[in-house]
Amino acid sequence: MEAPPASSDPYKFLNITLNSDGSLTRHRDFPKLPPTDHSKDIPLNPNNKTFIRLFKPRNIPPESKLPILVYFHGGGFILYSAASAPFHESCTKMADRLQTIILSVEYRLAPEHRLPAAYEDGVEAISWLRDQARSGGDCDAWLKDTVDFSRCFVMGSSSGGNIVYSVALRVVDTDLSPVKIQGLIMNQAFFGGVETSDSESRLKDDRICPLTATHLLWSLCLPNGVDRDHVYSNPIKSSGPEEREKMGRFPSTLINGYGGDPLVDRQRDVAEMLKARGVHVETRFDKDGFHACELFDENKAKALYDTVEAFMKSCSSTAPSSNM
Secondary structure, three states: OOOOOOOOOOOHHHHHEEOOOEEEEEOOOOOOOOOOOOOOEEEEEHOEEEEEHHHHHHHOOOOEEEEEEEEEHHHHHHHOOOHHHHHHHHHHHHHHHHEEEEEEEEEOOOOOOOOOHHHHHHHHHHHHHHHHHHHHHOOOOHHHHHHEEEEEEEEEEEEEHHHHHHHHHHHOOOOOOOEEEEEEEOOOOOOOOOOOOOHHHHOOOOOOOOHHHHHHHHHOOOOOOOOOOOOOOOOOHHHHHHHHHHOOOEEEEEEEEEOOOOOHHHHHHHHHHHHHHHOOOEEEOOOOOOOHHHHHHHHHHHHHHHHHHHHHHHHHHHHOOOOO
């Protein structure tokens, strides 16, 4: 028997209720996991209740200096946490698989904190890392003993991929030394627009990202009074000269997507936009797969980690010039 279509009520589909004060009641969430022997939480901004969850590989060779990867989780800007089980487990696996320190960011969620709040938290996390690198003997022991700050990467999935792009715009003119961002990694990044793309139309009743749900997500996370062509969601249409000049100074960028993801055409368009500005862009678009499939399919996760590992190695060996 054919499965029923995705709910036409996006609130029901997302298991949320919008309260009269503008906040959300989130009825169902992934379980949150505590830190382990190989992860720990560090406060970022207590006033905003943000924190960083650090992950380190279980087996670090003696005297090694590892790259560091700043990570932003998905959830449409309104759901989940750095401590949510799928993201905690994914970061644990990436730390081991990539032999990398992972800095996973707990950012503020909309609609209680609409964009650009998550972007600001991302910038604060990058600034925290820079300050740690400059602090000498006061640097966190996990970072001081094991991290090569000149090999930093910034990665995000879904809405986290959007955060990667927007954080990069905000830090491209910032002196981050001795931190050097060698690459950006946007995995199934969440972008939008008023005009429906071909993939959104073709997959409008998708089981993970139906069109009614993505439209609701944008209405809850964008600043009040704007539409989906706002620069936060549609940089292709709404970026001005300043944004275009800044994106031209991005480091090497990896964009990963799947043919069964309604957002895939937007991801392809962002890749072409960056290429047109002279950015070295590597793309991997698998015809099979769906949005967030690497969280549920071990083979997709392995393929993603293999792609990220190859990208990080290529960036470390070539180190193309950028201002980050």
